[in-house]
Amino acid sequence: MAELLLxxxxxxxxxxxxxxxxxxVILPMVAYSVYAERRFSALLQDRVGPNRxxxxxxxISLAGLGxxxxxxxxxxxxxxxxxxxxxxxxxxLAPALTMVPALLTCAVLPFxxxxxxxxxxxxxxxxxxxxDVGILFVFAIASLGVxxxxxxxxxxxxxxxxxxxxxxxxxxxxYEISLGLSVIPILMIYGDLNLGSIVQQQHEHGWALLPVTxxxxxxxxxxxxxxxxxxxxxxxxxxVTSLFAETNRLPFDLPECETExxxxxxxxxxxxxxxxFFLGEYAAMIIGSGFAVTLFLGGxxxxxxxxxxxxxxxxxxxVGIGTFFAKVIGFILFFIWIRWSIPRFRYDQLMRLGWVFFxxxxxxxxxxxxxxxxxxxxx
Amino acid sequence: xxxxxxxxxxxxxxxxxxxxxxxxxxxSALCLVVSFLGLAALFIQLDAFFIGIVQxxxxxxxxxxxxxxxIMLLDLxxxxxxxxxxxAFAGGVILAVVFVVQLASVLSSFKAGELGFPLQQHExxxxxxxxxxxxxxxxxxxxxxxPDVHLVGRTIFTHFNFPLQVVAVLLLVSTIGVVILSKRKxx
Numbered sequence: 001m002a003e004l005l006l007x008x009x010x011x012x013x014x015x016x017x018x019x020x021x022x023x024x025v026i027l028p029m030v031a032y033s034v035y036a037e038r039r040f041s042a043l044l045q046d047r048v049g050p051n052r053x054x055x056x057x058x059x060i061s062l063a064g065l066g067x068x069x070x071x072x073x074x075x076x077x078x079x080x081x082x083x084x085x086x087x088x089x090x091x092x093l094a095p096a097l098t099m100v101p102a103l104l105t106c107a108v109l110p111f112x113x114x115x116x117x118x119x120x121x122x123x124x125x126x127x128x129x130x131x132d133v134g135i136l137f138v139f140a141i142a143s144l145g146v147x148x149x150x151x152x153x154x155x156x157x158x159x160x161x162x163x164x165x166x167x168x169x170x171x172x173x174x175y176e177i178s179l180g181l182s183v184i185p186i187l188m189i190y191g192d193l194n195l196g197s198i199v200q201q202q203h204e205h206g207w208a209l210l211p212v213t214x215x216x217x218x219x220x221x222x223x224x225x226x227x228x229x230x231x232x233x234x235x236x237x238x239x240v241t242s243l244f245a246e247t248n249r250l251p252f253d254l255p256e257c258e259t260e261x262x263x264x265x266x267x268x269x270x271x272x273x274x275x276x277f278f279l280g281e282y283a284a285m286i287i288g289s290g291f292a293v294t295l296f297l298g299g300x301x302x303x304x305x306x307x308x309x310x311x312x313x314x315x316x317x318x319v320g321i322g323t324f325f326a327k328v329i330g331f332i333l334f335f336i337w338i339r340w341s342i343p344r345f346r347y348d349q350l351m352r353l354g355w356v357f358f359x360x361x362x363x364x365x366x367x368x369x370x371x372x373x374x375x376x377x378x379x
Numbered sequence: 380x381x382x383x384x385x386x387x388x389x390x391x392x393x394x395x396x397x398x399x400x401x402x403x404x405x406x407s408a409l410c411l412v413v414s415f416l417g418l419a420a421l422f423i424q425l426d427a428f429f430i431g432i433v434q435x436x437x438x439x440x441x442x443x444x445x446x447x448x449x450i451m452l453l454d455l456x457x458x459x460x461x462x463x464x465x466x467a468f469a470g471g472v473i474l475a476v477v478f479v480v481q482l483a484s485v486l487s488s489f490k491a492g493e494l495g496f497p498l499q500q501h502e503x504x505x506x507x508x509x510x511x512x513x514x515x516x517x518x519x520x521x522x523x524x525x526p527d528v529h530l531v532g533r534t535i536f537t538h539f540n541f542p543l544q545v546v547a548v549l550l551l552v553s554t555i556g557v558v559i560l561s562k563r564k565x566x
Binding site: 140144146154165169170173193 | 405409412428429432433435436440441444445447448452519526528
């Protein structure tokens with residue numbers, strides 16, 4: 001009992017963070033990124049998009065901001081049809097297995113520096129689990145996401161889903177390698193696997209892709225950081241492209257390619273089970289953007305080392321949270337923009353790109369980073 | 380937190396049984412994945428975060444995905460109706476007995492009391508004796524956390540550099556072998 005009382009404050013803190021981040025921020029963001037996707041694509045194609053649904057029973061439309069609620073309601077009310085030829089257990093398990101890993105990875109995502117709450121001495125760290133093996137945790141959990149798609153393809157027991165599932169798993173396994181290799185230069189430079197301290201270092205010395213600090217009003221950049229920009233930019237390009245492939249987004253959405261495979265691995269799914277695949281994909285996209293921002297674009301920190309990490313004032317803590325989510329939203333819009341501007345790759349082109357180009361370039365990039373670090377070694 | 384140990388051990392054993400008992404290869408493979416996750420949780424309870432996460436990353440995330448991939452391409456119906464192979468069964472039982480005997484012999488010579496308790500303190504003093512750890516690892520140790528990733532890396536790349544290179548060559552050989560086998564034209 002005494003032991004329980006000892007861990008109780010930590011338990012409450014963790015619960016508040018989990019509920020706050022996952023249920024109050026990420027899930028609504030998932031819903032609204034679907035809305036953003038529809039509005040943005042309409043903009044690019046010179047259409048109007050969903051702009052009618054607002055507050056029910058009134059004429060207030062709020063530019064269609066009620067649309068995600070209506071969509072959610074529609075998914076719940078639709079008939080949940082299970083085809084007779086499916087393998088029941090795995091058919092039910094698959095949607096959950098895509099959603100859960102996508103949401104689990106946000107446990108190590110630092111969504112702010114510190115939050116100094118009045119009347120509490122110790123400032124709260126704005127991360128659910130401050131793991132020292134943060135990045136490895138992300139890759140480990142994200143690699144479990146393949147199971148949902150593989151199982152969906154297999155359990156549906158029909159041809160198109162099966163082909164979609166096979167395509168998806170080989171694509172994800174291939175691109176996981178370039179994704180992992182592209183992060184290694186970051187680890188070499190910061191010498192740490194803890195995402196929180198990687199962001200802290202970027203806060204003090206400038207972002208990975210913007211290593212500039214201000215001395216008064218004069219920008220300062222060291223030769224070492226300037227040289228490291230070359231491998232870091234290559235890493236960033238590989239990381240972002242692999243992220244598109246990992247999250248099955250266009251131009252790499254071969255697993256659910258409509259013109260060839262109907263809807264790929266979720267062809268046989270309906271109602272909320274289909275919605276879980278759909279939302280899992282968007283959740284993976286949001287959290288993937290979160291990691292791109294954390295690793296390369298300074299996470300919660302303002303550019304040029306401005307502001308503080310929020311360990312002494314509530315204001316800067318809130319600014320940190322705002323900065324982080326502003327960057328993430330920017331990144332999601334970039335995802336959407338790419339989807340509606342670039343045509344789909346062919347499957348053999350996709351595998352070629354992953355294995356013949358990115359894999360080698362990422363390996364070479366690690367050597368390049370090591371060479372630069374050797375030259376500028378502080379003795 | 381002994382409770383967590385029992386929960387994860389139970390998960391491991393139950394799903395381990397599932398691997399053996401189930402007649403459907405896909406169910407077996409998935410049970411093995413859950414069993415690996417339980418094992419990873421046990422490693423993490425022992426403060427071996429790195430080993431725990433790598434367990435998930437390598438076995439659950441990579442090896443088993445490929446296993447599952449291959450199983451799904453096979454015809455499962457014929458697999459499920461195959462009669463039990465008694466030789467394989469006997470082999471499995473013998474292997475398990477040998478392992479238990481070995482485990483017992485190791486445990487009988489292991490004196491837990493001499494290492495001091497908690498075990499973490501012992502690990503920390505060992506870690507302090509390690510030379511040339513980077514700044515990030517030093518900070519961890521000041522907070523009484525074990526910088527296990529740094530320690531593992533340093534040990535492998537300084538003391539066991541040659542074996543590591545040999546393992547790397549071995550992996551390269553097997554990769555090239557696979558490529559040659561799969562590209563071989565059938566005559």
